Amino acid sequence: MSDKEMLYEGKAKILYKGPRPDTIIQYFKDDATAFNNVKKGTITGKGIINNKITELVMTRLSEIGIPTHFIERLSDREQLCHEVQIIPLEVIARNTVAGSMAKKFGLEEGLKLPRPIIEFSLKDDDLGDPLIAENHILALEIAAEDELIEIMEMTAKVNDFLRGFFAGIGLELIDFKLEFGRLTDGEDGHFIVLADEFSPDNCRLWDFKTREKMDKDRFRRDLGGEVEAYQEVARRLGVSLETEE
Numbered sequence: 001m002s003d004k005e006m007l008y009e010g011k012a013k014i015l016y017k018g019p020r021p022d023t024i025i026q027y028f029k030d031d032a033t034a035f036n037n038v039k040k041g042t043i044t045g046k047g048i049i050n051n052k053i054t055e056l057v058m059t060r061l062s063e064i065g066i067p068t069h070f071i072e073r074l075s076d077r078e079q080l081c082h083e084v085q086i087i088p089l090e091v092i093a094r095n096t097v098a099g100s101m102a103k104k105f106g107l108e109e110g111l112k113l114p115r116p117i118i119e120f121s122l123k124d125d126d127l128g129d130p131l132i133a134e135n136h137i138l139a140l141e142i143a144a145e146d147e148l149i150e151i152m153e154m155t156a157k158v159n160d161f162l163r164g165f166f167a168g169i170g171l172e173l174i175d176f177k178l179e180f181g182r183l184t185d186g187e188d189g190h191f192i193v194l195a196d197e198f199s200p201d202n203c204r205l206w207d208f209k210t211r212e213k214m215d216k217d218r219f220r221r222d223l224g225g226e227v228e229a230y231q232e233v234a235r236r237l238g239v240s241l242e243t244e245e
C-alpha cells in the first residue's frame with residue numbers, strides 16, 4: 001500500500017487516492033472499535049468480509065436505482081470508489097428497537113416498530129455523534145432541504161429492499177447506519193450518493209430462528225464468536241471467502 005497516497009485513516013478503513021481523478025480506494029482493516037473508540041480490538045478477517053459484503057450490497061442497491069460511490073472491488077481488502085464529500089451525518093434506519101434507542105427510551109430490545117424510523121446523528125467523534133434533528137441539520141446548513149429529502153427517500157428504499165434481501169437468508173434487519181456524500185464530479189447526473197460501506201459493522205442482523213446476533217454487537221457486548229458470525233453472514237449471502245492473502 002506504500003505507493004498510494006493516504007487521504008484519511010478511520011477506525012475501520014483507510015482511504016487512499018485512487019488511480020484516476022475523482023476516485024478513491026477504500027482499504028478495509030480488521031480493526032474494530034466501539035463506544036467511540038473506547039473499546040478497541042480486532043476481528044480477524046473482518047476487512048476481507050466487509051469489503052466483499054459491501055461490494056455485494058452496493059451492487060444490488062445500484063441495481064434497484066440507488067446511486068452509490070462504489071465502482072469495483074480491486075482486491076481482498078480494497079475497493080475503488082468515486083470520491084465524495086461526506087455529509088457529516090450518520091443516517092440510521094430502525095425496524096426493531098435495539099441499542100441506543102432501547103437505552104434512551106427505556107424500551108426492551110426486540111420490540112418491533114409499527115413503522116420504520118429514520119434518525120440522524122452528527123458525525124463528530126469529539127461530541128460522541130449526538131442525535132440531531134432535521135431542523136438542526138437545515139439551520140446549521142449541514143445539508144440542504146432537497147438533499148435531506150433525497151437522503152431520507154433513499155434510506156427508506158434501501159431499508160425496504162434490504163429487509164427482504166436479508167430475510168431471504170434468514171436474517172432480520174434490525175437497524176443500520178448509512179453515510180451519504182456529494183459526488184465531486186457529479187457523474188451520471190447524480191449528486192448525492194450512498195457512500196462508506198454496508199456490513200455487519202454498521203447494521204444489526206438477528207437470526208430469525210435462534211434470535212442470535214450476527215453483527216458487531218457480538219464484539220461491542222463481549223458475546224464472542226464475532227469472526228464466525230461475520231463468516232456466517234457472508235456464507236449465507238453466497239460471498240466467497242477465498243482470499244489472496
Ligand code: TMP
Nearest residue numbers: 098099100101175176177201202203204
Ligand atoms: P445504535 O443503536 O447504537 O444507535 O446503533 C444503530 C445502528 O447504527 C446499529 O446498526 C449500529 C450502527 N452504528 C454505526 O454503524 N456506527 C456508530 O458509530 C453507531 C453508534 C452505530
